[in-house]
Structures are given as C-alpha cells and as structure tokens.
Amino acid sequence: MVAYARTVLEQPDHQNCDTSDTLVLATFGSLEARLRRLSHDPMPKVPASTKGHISDDGDQWLMIVNDIEDPQNLLASCCMTLTNVLGANQNLEATSLGDSFEVESGRNASVFLTISPFKCFDKAKAHRAQGLLWQAISRFCLLQNVDYVIGSLxxxxxxxxxxxxxxxxxxxxxxxxxxxxxxxxxxxxxxxxxxxxxxxxxxxxxxxxxxxxxxxxxxxxxxxxxxxxxxxxxxxxxxxxxxxxxx
Structure with a gap:
C-alpha cells in the first residue's frame, strides 16, 4: 500500500513565472512563496505586514514558490479556494479539490480554505518548497481569519x-x-x-x-x-x- 501527500513532481504548464502581480508571504533563503489572485479582480497591492483581509469570500488563489536567483523559474505551486459558509449546514464548493462538500457545522460564518495537492517542479528543492508553501498558507490563514483548512491525501x-x-x-x-x-x-x-x-x-x-x-x-x-x-x-x-x- 502506498499513500502520499498528493505532492506531484511534474513539469510546469509554463516555463516562465511572472511575479509582478504577486504578494510575498514567506521566504526561506533565496526561495520566496508568493500569492496570486486568480479571480477577476486585480491583485491588491498591499505590504506583507498587512493584518487585515486580503480578499472577499469565494476567491480563488494560486500560491507559487520561486527562487529569487532565477525568478522566472517556477519551483512549486498549489491552488486555494477561500469560502465563507454563512449557515450552520451548507454546501461547500471546494474548487481546488475538484469536489463539493456537505458541511455540518455547529457555528455560523466559518471560513474554510481548501488546498489543492502541491505540485513541485524541481526535485532537488521539493522539500524546501513544500515547507515554504505551508509557511505561506499559515500566513494566509492568519490574514484571512480562516477557521478550517481542507486538504487531501x-x-x-x-x-x-x-x-x-x-x-x-x-x-x-x-x-x-x-x-x-x-x-x-x-x-x-x-x-x-x-x-x-x-x-x-x-x-x-x-x-x-x-x-x-x-x-x-x-x-x-x-x-x-x-x-x-x-x-x-x-x-x-x-x-x-x-x-x-x-x-
């Protein structure tokens, strides 16, 4: 039996990574984890120290890791969906996980973040890139007052x-x-x-x-x-x- 953390080693869909509209959320040595908004509104230009919310509910995001020594080369990524479940029992559309969920909750207005499987494009730097993604996700949860995170194995x-x-x-x-x-x-x-x-x-x-x-x-x-x-x-x-x- 083999189970794994849904980390996929593959080639990026595009070789170049434009970071002009991204926000740095975590760093490790020369590696940076950057946040890009995938929804139609432009990425807000705010400093990494901002304490407030970044987006409205239901937004789609992409977290990317690149090396500042080679900024156009993408090392890792994951997609995220931020959803505010307004009622105690509602459906949650987990776009980043490819399914929807029935949510039974004893509280109202829980904020959920769903995270797609990590994709790593550089085997030699995969471990560090994954750790940096988790740091950035932690930072994102703090900024957005996230209550629960959903991932998969x-x-x-x-x-x-x-x-x-x-x-x-x-x-x-x-x-x-x-x-x-x-x-x-x-x-x-x-x-x-x-x-x-x-x-x-x-x-x-x-x-x-x-x-x-x-x-x-x-x-x-x-x-x-x-x-x-x-x-x-x-x-x-x-x-x-x-x-x-x-x-």
Missing part, C-alpha cells in the same frame, strides 16, 4: 477495498466527533470493516508518515472518500483547525 488505487483496514480505521477513529463534519458530494463509504476488527495502535503505526503527522496535529477526516478513476486514486480529505497550522 491519496491512496494509489481506485478500489477502496484495497485499503479496507486503513480506511476503516480512519472512519471509526479519525472522523470529527464535534462541531464540523464534512461529507464529499460524490464520495463512497470508508466503513468497510467493523470497529472491533481493528487494532488502532497497529494500524496507526502502519500509516504513511505524512498522514500520521496530520492526525497528530489535529486533523480529522471527512465521512467518506472520493474515487478518482482517471488517476487511479482514492482520496481522503483532511480537515484541520486553522489554529493548528498557524500555531
């Missing part, structure tokens, strides 16, 4: 039964039991094996390191998974309280 099979033990463990022991629940609109169940057939400590130890890390820092899973037949994957969605990322 993928198992390398389109058949959930191939990962019955792991998915059943997540279903019985790692779903949110309070305040906010997520259910993918086009998902399938993770409830494959009975709870009594699972030894939680053993299964947790066998999970991929990234998934174990996410669970340790407070992530919870959605009620179901999405089968992506095109990429031969089963995607698990993770819900983080934003304060866990910011802190």
């Amino acid at each position: 993928a198992f390398n099979s389109r058949y959930p039964a191939a990962h019955a033990l792991e998915l059943s463990y997540l279903y019985h022991f790692c779903r949110s039991q309070s305040e906010v629940h997520l259910r993918a609109a086009h998902g399938v169940t993770m409830d494959i094996m009975p709870e009594e057939a699972i030894k939680p400590d053993e299964v947790f130890s066998s999970l991929p390191p990234m998934l174990r890390y996410c669970l340790r820092v407070g992530a919870k899973v959605a009620d179901n998974v999405v089968v992506d037949r095109a990429s031969n994957e089963t995607r698990v969605f993770l819900l983080f309280p934003a304060k866990k990322i910011i802190g």
